[in-house]
Amino acid sequence: MRKFFLPMPVLLLVMALWTGDAVAQGAASFERSGLIIETAQGQQHRFDVEMAVTPAQQAQGLMFRQQMAPEAGMLFLYDRPQGVAMWMKNTLIPLDMFFIDAKGRITGIEERTVPFSTQTIESPGLASAVLELNAGTAERLGIRVGDRLVHPAFR
Numbered sequence: 195m196r197k198f199f200l201p202m203p204v205l206l207l208v209m210a211l212w213t214g215d216a217v218a219q220g221a222a223s224f225e226r227s228g229l230i231i232e233t234a235q236g237q238q239h240r241f242d243v244e245m246a247v248t249p250a251q252q253a254q255g256l257m258f259r260q261q262m263a264p265e266a267g268m269l270f271l272y273d274r275p276q277g278v279a280m281w282m283k284n285t286l287i288p289l290d291m292f293f294i295d296a297k298g299r300i301t302g303i304e305e306r307t308v309p310f311s312t313q314t315i316e317s318p319g320l321a322s323a324v325l326e327l328n329a330g331t332a333e334r335l336g337i338r339v340g341d342r343l344v345h346p347a348f349r
Contacts, residue, residue: 288329298348
């Protein structure tokens, strides 16, 4: 198992969220953006995503949300490709997680993650982004590894 080290401010925020610190919860606000997933079959699926770009936004993610619109999601963007490890602690919504390379290609999918789980979910390699959508979206829309995200982050 790979080990990931977090900078101290990120680690402190993660610890605050882990313990349920009310100040840390809801501290991050998110910009929204349109995103398209193009499948190998030529289908295009549009989503309205929140952008998790800062360490605070990435630490908060979708935790404590009770629901999410069917065509909504969250896109985590990283400064450089890296190994990514996530969990579902304090996340109430089951999710599909899509690991994305620097060109916008889906390199891995973790379907139907379990709410509140502390099991680590790792990228299959280096990732430039992670897209979280409602659980079952990958199966419902036929989204597979190799499909492509169309978004300004992947020009």
